[in-house]
Amino acid sequence: MNPRRIEAQTIHRRLQLIGIAALLATAIGGVFAVQYHAVMFAAGRSVSFWSAFATQTVPWYLWVLFLPIILAIPDRWPVCPGLARLAAINLTLGLSITGLHLFFSHAIMTALGVGPWPVALGFPPGLGPVGVGQVAGGLMIYGLLVGLTYMEHYRRAFHDSQVQSAQLKAQVVTAELIALRAQLCPHFLFNTLNSACGLIPGDPERAELMIAKLSQLLRLALQTEGIAEVPLAKELEFARAYLDVERIRFQERLHVMFDVDSDLRDALVPNFLLQPLVENAVHHAVAPSRDPRTLELTVRRRSGSLVIEVRDDGPGLQPGALERRRDAIGLKTTRARLEHLYGPAGFTFSVGNRDGGGAVAEVVLPLRYPRTLELVPQVA
Numbered sequence: 001m002n003p004r005r006i007e008a009q010t011i012h013r014r015l016q017l018i019g020i021a022a023l024l025a026t027a028i029g030g031v032f033a034v035q036y037h038a039v040m041f042a043a044g045r046s047v048s049f050w051s052a053f054a055t056q057t058v059p060w061y062l063w064v065l066f067l068p069i070i071l072a073i074p075d076r077w078p079v080c081p082g083l084a085r086l087a088a089i090n091l092t093l094g095l096s097i098t099g100l101h102l103f104f105s106h107a108i109m110t111a112l113g114v115g116p117w118p119v120a121l122g123f124p125p126g127l128g129p130v131g132v133g134q135v136a137g138g139l140m141i142y143g144l145l146v147g148l149t150y151m152e153h154y155r156r157a158f159h160d161s162q163v164q165s166a167q168l169k170a171q172v173v174t175a176e177l178i179a180l181r182a183q184l185c186p187h188f189l190f191n192t193l194n195s196a197c198g199l200i201p202g203d204p205e206r207a208e209l210m211i212a213k214l215s216q217l218l219r220l221a222l223q224t225e226g227i228a229e230v231p232l233a234k235e236l237e238f239a240r241a242y243l244d245v246e247r248i249r250f251q252e253r254l255h256v257m258f259d260v261d262s263d264l265r266d267a268l269v270p271n272f273l274l275q276p277l278v279e280n281a282v283h284h285a286v287a288p289s290r291d292p293r294t295l296e297l298t299v300r301r302r303s304g305s306l307v308i309e310v311r312d313d314g315p316g317l318q319p320g321a322l323e324r325r326r327d328a329i330g331l332k333t334t335r336a337r338l339e340h341l342y343g344p345a346g347f348t349f350s351v352g353n354r355d356g357g358g359a360v361a362e363v364v365l366p367l368r369y370p371r372t373l374e375l376v377p378q379v380a
Helices: 003-042 048-074 083-112 128-199 204-223 232-253 275-288 326-340
Strands: 230-232 254-260 268-270 295-302 305-312 348-353 359-366
Touching: 003 128, 048 083, 048 128, 083 128, 128 204, 128 232, 204 232, 204 295, 230 232, 230 275, 232 254, 232 268, 232 275, 232 295, 268 326, 275 295, 275 305, 275 326, 275 359
Parallel strands: 254 295
Antiparallel strands: 230 268, 295 305, 305 359, 348 359
């Protein structure tokens, strides 16, 4: 963070504390003034409320004036190292500030015509036991204020360190997510270009159309570059664009169905989540078959979670098939990205065979919506 901004925030925070302290001084002095005025009245001594208010509030207001000095002490003299040295420094400061507090209290009350303090409170003049008690009381107030100041100082420092740690962790996670996504892009791009090259000798028109669709696909991919999560509608748009490319390749052999709850289109999902799932279904269900195959993508809400399923009616998965396939990197990278975003226990991801034939990939995520529908990059 900018040092000037940090300094401005510190000054603003201290001004707020001083303002709150002034209000408390007024309230405490007012309560004591009413009490003092009532006691003097009951004792048969005529004391104006102004005199009672001045004698009770002036000492508190003076502590408010000394508060900026006290608030600066933790920055100048932190707790570590040397507690004995810190105690000696604060004892010296406490005696000095208490002495100045008594002197100014005496001078201000004399100037206001309500008598010196503590004489204005009905005590005899001179230091004596009452004066010693005032010094001890001043040291206690100083110690309380300094203690609270140190507590707030280190509470704020701990909070700032926690925020900074969370920000650094978020930056690391986002960088890792972008790196994992970068592994997927060349992977699916290579597969698609390889398919287009296979069409060039026998059907150049289809190859040209596939390359045109691929350019549209890349444009969509660049729109969300550097963004960890996007609205589901964006992911569906990208999945449809990818399947348009595959339809050119497989033609009537590939049928696609989308079944998505309309109120979930703004839900947040990981960027580039659906394409690896759809590509996996195309490769193991459609590519090896000469019969028409149907791929179905459904998105539902389940007990506060977002459930995404990609199903097909292909031959299903053979044991160990995903581990043997070279393009299993898409599913492995998807799982790694989900762990980075939600933690190992924050999601479920499974790929297996369906009852009645075919395979299904299911992802269950926390159902969350963005504060705004705009895509805000998470990396500067």
